Amino acid sequence: MSRVPDYLQMTPFYGFFHYLTAGLYEAFFRGEVVGLENIPTDGPFLIASNHASHLDPPFVGCQVARQMRFFARKTLWSNSVASWWLNQVECIPVDRDSGDVGAIRKVLQALAANRAVVLFPEGTRSQDGQLQKPKAGVGLMACKTGAPVVPCRVYGSFEAFGKGAKIPRFGTPVTVVFGRPIPATDYDAPAAGKERYQIASQRIFERIAALPEPRYAVV
Numbered sequence: 001m002s003r004v005p006d007y008l009q010m011t012p013f014y015g016f017f018h019y020l021t022a023g024l025y026e027a028f029f030r031g032e033v034v035g036l037e038n039i040p041t042d043g044p045f046l047i048a049s050n051h052a053s054h055l056d057p058p059f060v061g062c063q064v065a066r067q068m069r070f071f072a073r074k075t076l077w078s079n080s081v082a083s084w085w086l087n088q089v090e091c092i093p094v095d096r097d098s099g100d101v102g103a104i105r106k107v108l109q110a111l112a113a114n115r116a117v118v119l120f121p122e123g124t125r126s127q128d129g130q131l132q133k134p135k136a137g138v139g140l141m142a143c144k145t146g147a148p149v150v151p152c153r154v155y156g157s158f159e160a161f162g163k164g165a166k167i168p169r170f171g172t173p174v175t176v177v178f179g180r181p182i183p184a185t186d187y188d189a190p191a192a193g194k195e196r197y198q199i200a201s202q203r204i205f206e207r208i209a210a211l212p213e214p215r216y217a218v219v
Contacts (some may be wrong), residue, residue: 003036003065010067013088022062028170029055031156032214033063035178039150041065044111045181046149048138048204051120052129053157055174060118060152063176069110069117071103073124092117094137104144111145121205129158131209139200143188148181151207177211 005022007015039047047068049060061068067090074093077083086093092110094103110117119141121134142149153176160172187203189196 003039003041005065011088011090014067014090017058017089018062018067021058025059025062025174028168029059029156029160029172029174031173031175033176034214035180035211036063038178038180039064040116040148040181042114044114044145044147045116046142046145046147047116047118047152047178048121048142048149048208049118049152050126050131050154050208051122051124052126052154053161053163054125055157055161055168056120056125056154057118059157059174060154060176063178064116066116069106069115071117071119074100104141107141108145111147117141121201121208125163126158127163129162131205134201134205136197136201138204139187139197139202142184142204143190143197143200146184146188148183149187149204149207150181151179151204151211153177153179153208153211153213155213175213177214179207179211182207 005018010018047060049056057070070091071094072086072091074095076086077093092103092106094100107117119138121138122132123135126132155175156172157174160174161168182204187200189199192199
């Protein structure tokens with residue numbers, strides 16, 4: 001399968017916004033995109049990324065040639081316009097403060113349909129751009145599905161549009177780095193009992209934290 005987006009395989013609504021977001025990224029926030037060869041071209045998988053900005057979900061998603069599904073906090077569905085848009089791009093509503101059985105079911109359905117899902121282990125945007133402690137939710141999703149997890153780290157998105165900012169800082173480069181997929185045997189610890197999901201989240205997040213920002217000599 002090509003790594004060039006096949007918009008005919010996406011829903012028209014998602015494909016339009018994928019194209020639009022990719023164009024905005026290239027025009028106003030273009031940084032380095034590293035490790036695209038690590039993204040599976042077929043089969044179900046998860047992407048787990050750090051989260052420092054509203055820019056993270058679209059800028060991660062627009063690098064992937066396939067249609068993705070994203071988690072979004074359930075409270076965003078309280079606005080009718082936002083609710084309609086989120087449903088059109090097939091976001092998965094999740095209650096961050098409980099074991100959301102409905103969200104787990106939707107992730108399983110997405111993976112069964114050969115889709116991929118983007119998750120954010122920190123649960124919410126960073127206040128200062130630094131990595132936060134991961135929550136157990138991503139470990140729960142990963143262990144329940146047994147899917148490979150592609151670690152992803154976004155650099156520069158906090159500087160471009162961090163928490164508290166009113167408008168994006170156009171021209172600030174945002175770099176996206178993808179690591180090698182993590183098999184379930186590397187993140188899951190079934191014998192860990194009630195700590196199993198937190199351990200899985202921590203193992204996944206360690207892979208995210210280890211992804212280096214690319215540095216190139218100035219010439």
